[in-house]
Amino acid sequence: MYSFKNDYSEGAHPQILNALIETNMVQEEGYGEDHYSLQAAELLKEKMGRSDVAIHFLTGGTQTNLTAISAFLRPHHAAIAAITGHINVHETGAIEATGHKVLTVNSGKDGKLTPAGIQEVLDAHPDEHMVKPKLVYISDTTENGAVYTKNEVEQLSTFCKENYLYFYMDGARLGSALTSSANDLDLSDLPNLVDVFYVGGTKNGALLGEALVICNDALKEDFRFYMKQKGAMLAKGRLTGIQFLELFRDNLFFDLAAHANAMATKISEGIDAAGYGFLTPPVSNQIFPILPNTLLEELHQQFNFFDWEKVDDEHTAVRLVTSWATKEEAVDAFVESLKKKVTE
Amino acid sequence: MYSFKNDYSEGAHPQILNALIETNMVQEEGYGEDHYSLQAAELLKEKMGRSDVAIHFLTGGTQTNLTAISAFLRPHHAAIAAITGHINVHETGAIEATGHKVLTVNSGKDGKLTPAGIQEVLDAHPDEHMVKPKLVYISDTTENGAVYTKNEVEQLSTFCKENYLYFYMDGARLGSALTSSANDLDLSDLPNLVDVFYVGGTKNGALLGEALVICNDALKEDFRFYMKQKGAMLAKGRLTGIQFLELFRDNLFFDLAAHANAMATKISEGIDAAGYGFLTPPVSNQIFPILPNTLLEELHQQFNFFDWEKVDDEHTAVRLVTSWATKEEAVDAFVESLKKKVTE
Amino acid sequence: MYSFKNDYSEGAHPQILNALIETNMVQEEGYGEDHYSLQAAELLKEKMGRSDVAIHFLTGGTQTNLTAISAFLRPHHAAIAAITGHINVHETGAIEATGHKVLTVNSGKDGKLTPAGIQEVLDAHPDEHMVKPKLVYISDTTENGAVYTKNEVEQLSTFCKENYLYFYMDGARLGSALTSSANDLDLSDLPNLVDVFYVGGTKNGALLGEALVICNDALKEDFRFYMKQKGAMLAKGRLTGIQFLELFRDNLFFDLAAHANAMATKISEGIDAAGYGFLTPPVSNQIFPILPNTLLEELHQQFNFFDWEKVDDEHTAVRLVTSWATKEEAVDAFVESLKKKVTE
Amino acid sequence: MYSFKNDYSEGAHPQILNALIETNMVQEEGYGEDHYSLQAAELLKEKMGRSDVAIHFLTGGTQTNLTAISAFLRPHHAAIAAITGHINVHETGAIEATGHKVLTVNSGKDGKLTPAGIQEVLDAHPDEHMVKPKLVYISDTTENGAVYTKNEVEQLSTFCKENYLYFYMDGARLGSALTSSANDLDLSDLPNLVDVFYVGGTKNGALLGEALVICNDALKEDFRFYMKQKGAMLAKGRLTGIQFLELFRDNLFFDLAAHANAMATKISEGIDAAGYGFLTPPVSNQIFPILPNTLLEELHQQFNFFDWEKVDDEHTAVRLVTSWATKEEAVDAFVESLKKKVTE
Numbered sequence A, B, C, D: 001m002y003s004f005k006n007d008y009s010e011g012a013h014p015q016i017l018n019a020l021i022e023t024n025m026v027q028e029e030g031y032g033e034d035h036y037s038l039q040a041a042e043l044l045k046e047k048m049g050r051s052d053v054a055i056h057f058l059t060g061g062t063q064t065n066l067t068a069i070s071a072f073l074r075p076h077h078a079a080i081a082a083i084t085g086h087i088n089v090h091e092t093g094a095i096e097a098t099g100h101k102v103l104t105v106n107s108g109k110d111g112k113l114t115p116a117g118i119q120e121v122l123d124a125h126p127d128e129h130m131v132k133p134k135l136v137y138i139s140d141t142t143e144n145g146a147v148y149t150k151n152e153v154e155q156l157s158t159f160c161k162e163n164y165l166y167f168y169m170d171g172a173r174l175g176s177a178l179t180s181s182a183n184d185l186d187l188s189d190l191p192n193l194v195d196v197f198y199v200g201g202t203k204n205g206a207l208l209g210e211a212l213v214i215c216n217d218a219l220k221e222d223f224r225f226y227m228k229q230k231g232a233m234l235a236k237g238r239l240t241g242i243q244f245l246e247l248f249r250d251n252l253f254f255d256l257a258a259h260a261n262a263m264a265t266k267i268s269e270g271i272d273a274a275g276y277g278f279l280t281p282p283v284s285n286q287i288f289p290i291l292p293n294t295l296l297e298e299l300h301q302q303f304n305f306f307d308w309e310k311v312d313d314e315h316t317a318v319r320l321v322t323s324w325a326t327k328e329e330a331v332d333a334f335v336e337s338l339k340k341k342v343t344e
Helices: A014-022 A035-048 A061-072 A115-123 A150-162 A174-178 A187-193 A223-229 A238-249 A252-273 A293-302 A328-343 B014-023 B035-048 B061-072 B115-123 B150-162 B174-178 B187-193 B223-229 B238-249 B252-273 B293-302 B328-343 C014-023 C035-048 C061-072 C115-123 C150-162 C174-178 C187-193 C223-229 C238-249 C252-273 C293-302 C328-343 D014-023 D035-048 D061-072 D115-123 D150-162 D174-178 D187-193 D223-229 D238-249 D252-273 D293-302 D328-343
Strands: A054-058 A077-082 A102-105 A132-139 A166-170 A196-200 A210-214 A290-292 A306-312 A315-321 B054-058 B077-082 B102-105 B132-139 B166-170 B196-200 B210-214 B290-292 B306-312 B315-321 C054-058 C077-082 C102-105 C132-139 C166-170 C196-200 C210-214 C290-292 C306-312 C315-321 D054-058 D077-082 D102-105 D132-139 D166-170 D196-200 D210-214 D290-292 D306-312 D315-321
Touching: A014 A238, A014 B014, A035 A054, A035 A187, A035 A210, A035 A238, A054 A061, A054 A223, A054 A238, A061 A132, A061 A166, A061 A196, A061 A210, A061 A223, A077 A115, A102 A115, A115 A132, A115 A150, A132 A150, A150 A166, A150 A187, A174 A196, A174 A252, A238 A252, A252 A315, A252 A328, A290 A293, A293 A315, A293 A328, B014 B238, B035 B054, B035 B187, B035 B210, B035 B238, B054 B061, B054 B223, B054 B238, B061 B132, B061 B166, B061 B196, B061 B210, B061 B223, B077 B115, B102 B115, B115 B132, B115 B150, B132 B150, B150 B166, B150 B187, B174 B196, B174 B252, B238 B252, B252 B315, B252 B328, B290 B293, B293 B315, B293 B328, C014 C238, C014 D014, C035 C054, C035 C187, C035 C210, C035 C238, C054 C061, C054 C223, C054 C238, C061 C132, C061 C166, C061 C196, C061 C210, C061 C223, C077 C115, C102 C115, C115 C132, C115 C150, C132 C150, C150 C166, C150 C187, C174 C196, C174 C252, C238 C252, C252 C315, C252 C328, C290 C293, C293 C315, C293 C328, D014 D238, D035 D054, D035 D187, D035 D210, D035 D238, D054 D061, D054 D223, D054 D238, D061 D132, D061 D166, D061 D196, D061 D210, D061 D223, D077 D115, D102 D115, D115 D132, D115 D150, D132 D150, D150 D166, D150 D187, D174 D196, D174 D252, D238 D252, D252 D315, D252 D328, D290 D293, D293 D315, D293 D328
Parallel strands: A077 A102, A077 A132, A132 A166, A166 A196, B077 B102, B077 B132, B132 B166, B166 B196, C077 C102, C077 C132, C132 C166, C166 C196, D077 D102, D077 D132, D132 D166, D166 D196
Antiparallel strands: A054 A210, A196 A210, A290 A315, A306 A315, B054 B210, B196 B210, B290 B315, B306 B315, C054 C210, C196 C210, C290 C315, C306 C315, D054 D210, D196 D210, D290 D315, D306 D315
16 A cells, blocks of 8 residues: 555655764754754755844744744734644644634635735734734645745735734745745745745655744744743754755755655646546645545555545545655556546 | 763664664654554553553653643642752743743752652642642652652652642653662553653653653543644654664663763762762762862863852862763773873 | 613612622621622522532633633633634633634524534544534623523533533623523523533623633532632622622512613614614614614714624614613613604 | 731722712723723823823732733743742742743742842843743732832842843732831832832722733733733723722822821831730731730630741741721720730
């Protein structure tokens, strides 16, 4: 059974493991003050063309979101997210556990936020009997596999500035977004557009690790205190430092994401050729084809993947996820199975 | 410059890295439901002779403490710790950030709690105008390098049961404790004596990882919810599972700790032979010799370690920490330097 | 300008003020342990026919909701409320500030919850990646002036029991509910149907004060700790005790609510006679007539009340609130103005 | 049995009750936007000679402390208090429940903080592994009945400014402090010396009510949001507004406090004349005489008061509290009983 369930089914890219081995016995400072972490931060700044951002390495997405968002907000502030946003649904109330309400926008199939959607939330929160919306949370790619265009992000950025809202981008799958055919953003655009974002390592070839990039000066102060308080500062911070150093030393981060996207595209093309459609356009490493239940029964016998939502009595949208580790043979086998079934 | 600053200066024991490499491309479930994590939990239960404990893998000490303690306490409950306890001093108010007061006992040089000390706290909190003490936190080894005897832990255990207090042991350095010459506890004793404890991996040869062991049935329910909410559930949970599997497959966990202790003992003996004393008896991988400032000036030029506290105008207690990775040559060099200096 | 903006525009019923004066110089214990509070609690228990409930007096609705709900839930638990529920919208994120997510049900114009609506929330929260729904919050009357029937509450009660959910009723306007023509619940029914509810004093003739009634044994323990911790325990607890004693000594609580309802009914009848309809059926002391904007312009010159929502380009639903203090002359004047305008 | 247990045993000064009656049927805005609250705030500003402070009325001390302190601090910030400070001991962990550690100073019998004591706390918190001390909390009078001199407050003020610490004064018994013989502070001095303080009404003649005065511009923003979120905003805000208007319309606030102090002084003089001493100098409405246990046995049969602490096997320090309501006959009777007993 080959799995297309998610992009964290395997370990790490071999080059990363190799770097861990090579550096293993070097003695370093703890808690993120090691040379690897410092170098990795410098390297990321170079890649972004911005020496003034602050970069911190954390271990996972939920941890990064809760640590950062709770650090930035005052007690009466709320975050705004798509109703499908990861912080709203899949983090066991992590943001609320730090005291903050997540206000939601019904964002449609693609899971994207728009200025109009945010404006509705602002209009509904005029005074002190309600929370004060203060941070806009988006994910790129979204939880539904969509990718923001530069224009969309620029519009949101302008809107946030005009309304004194912090603009936060969850980049758990930023690699897939930036290497998507639907993308026209560059990593170096982000510091000019958002207040904070993170570059996801866990879902793009690292054992674990997310690089939080704080672009807004007002949000930089004392961030290491928040990390320590939330249990987000590894004693062996080298572990995340070394990995990001490897991911960004050359082009590994983008190469791995491009591979994931290419594999997803290959599956999408097969599905398209077989005459099936998608819940949302397949542009990233998460695709959501709508397939007949009879076909799915067969496919589930060979492959692991999630049923996403019932479309009608005979069709279901499923989620297929590829990654840096996805084998082309498995992709070919999947498409082959599909074709065979269809032509039967 | 060789470092005796802490026990997390290097990466991981090579056997652990090797296991990561060997398992790297196996596809597994995420979030701790992989086979390695499940096996590691079973293995730990066997080593403890208790199939009924619940075991969860987290990434670090502060994270483990805050996730577990906040899961167990109701809003008005407080934890009791030695004034030197890690949760009281060195976790940036992580417990308070989850809403709970940490009540402290002046515990003396060794950092140990006693029933008498806890009783004083209970006596001072008689009614609803004050928090209700509910959990007793100890560390073994303590933050000052001391090791609890079985009798001491039994007394605390009985006291806690009699007073309806949860008994929690922070085992960040449990390996060093259990292999100390001052120890008469066995790993398998702990589930009978405490309600919860954790087995520290980070400071004993793992890249990261702590194994939380919940022994009290009343505290087991829904624990994975708390982990997820606090950002303590790794997508690639295999990372901690594989490491603990390796640490406990044979005797690696204890071998590594024994090495750390042996190295500390060797330094201690050298210091003792040179005629110097200690702040607390040197029984674990953290030792606190009291040395003349003139000697320290020289040693600091060759070795990295922390000055701990001023003893008098001419003497300072320092902290030397050894680990699984400590090289005997470095230990010998340290003792040699000391001797040379003394005989000058 | 006479105000129909809310039911807390005046002070307290004169009988209550009188009781404050008469008891003023009696020395009493503080923090709710005075004789008046103890007697008031006993009296309420008698009125409910239940000696086993626990009763605590707090100062306002938001305080009562946040203190009680946060006391009952564990960190990963969430409350379920109508999207219009007071805890979701109008308490500045008070529940989230204690760490808990509020999950919402789109509940329609009347603001009532149904088992079907709650079931949808349960279905969407199957595992530890999401919060665990644990408490169902309803308001009677609802924020939209609707009143639950006994059958509706029984159905919710059964559903909650079957699903291990706490059932919590916000009774800020319970007086109006229990004396509504649409009501067939008795105060004494409530302890058999809900786990917790409160009897609102602030909006029914008291200066301030809500009587929280904890019916579920499992939720009674240590409640005074939570009150003190949230700043909800008045040093002069007599202030709420005396008021509830007065409200329930005879029938004052119900008489005052009946007056408020009667005044609302009189306005409703006038509006109905004038040919206008309502957003929701007018059954309590909050009514929501839909009136032409031209008429509203005139009425706003004589009366204070809130525009509630735009219905179409020419009509707006407004909220009119009556209370124990509403003067019949004002009601008559309002109806007269309306009539005059209509016949013009 | 006459009670000297506390200063909240009776209701309110008759003039205050009278004002409640006279204004009772006037319709007003809710939530502190009524004319009485607005006028009371203006009046207080006049009395302080500062039009730029922000004033909010809350219901009790714990509520005021937790709402204000949690509003001002960021998640990693801690408050510094005397070990005897109300927020440290007697508020059921209210500050910690909002996420913040309370760091303590061993402050001696009088319960006063000094710059030296605070400096020690600062020195012990140098980096991000520990909380960041940010707010200094003092009470005037202290929990032990002591009164700060102007010079002491000035020194603390300067120290706080130099160290970027907010300076917060709990004025639950500020009336007694400002009218004490040991006091040389004027109400109008406070806005120049502290960042925030509150003027206690509950313990000085009001039914309930504390006036929070925010002097530091940086702390004023959005404060009403915090009040609402913590359940600290009364629907009938007029209740606190009317009372403070009455207390400060003329000199009632100071007259009542002066009476309380005078009664305490009369008792103190009687105790002194009888040859007994005090735990701390008797300068406010809380005095702590040290009396023989045999004498206390007799006194306890006639009067209610708290035993405070055992001094030796035969002597106990007790706490006697007087108030605006204390009757001179009761004071005389107490002194008489004492004298009689002594001369026996």
